[in-house]
Amino acid sequence: MGTNNSDIIIKLQKETDEVLEVMCANTDKVKERGEKLEVLDDRAMQLLESGKVFQKTAKEVAKQERFKNMKWKIILGVTFGLVALIIIIVIVCFILSSKPKDSVTPSTTEKTVNGQ
Template sequence: MENGKSRLQRAQEDAEEVKEIMLDNMDKANERTAKLSDLEDRAEELMEKGKVFEKTTVKVKQQQQGMNKKMKMVLIGVGVVVGIIVVAIIIVVSTNSSS
């Protein structure tokens, strides 16, 4: 007997210490599992938000392309009108100077 403790008492104390360590490890594992579950939920939420964002960007891109086409058409129309006006002025001036 060492320090008044029998081998059985020391073995029981060691077993109790191991039991406490194992319970603590199980608690930590449960906490990690809960945190992982939260992370999975957040990841799914972010994926959904990403899909919504992607759809929105596609719509905005299409709208911008439509606006760009309209602007090009307007600029081409203005250019044609200005060209016609210039040609008309040249014709009027040349007819007036010939007469």
């Protein structure tokens, strides 16, 4: 019976050692996964911060582009306004210069002076 008991104890000891090895391996895997999760969490935080910076920069660039577009629209509007004003002034001057003036002819003046 002593051999039988010692065989059972040896067998149980081997099984315990195997379970212990599996548990140690599982613990190592959990530690590795934890480390990998920490790395992923750090990367996610960095991406979040980078995304915020990108969003802020994109808004600033869009604002600058709107300002540039508005500036060009104002320049074009003023230019077209000035061209229209010049055209109107030229047309008015042309109309006024081609309109017959109340010109006084010498014969009309003489008739008026002589009383005729």
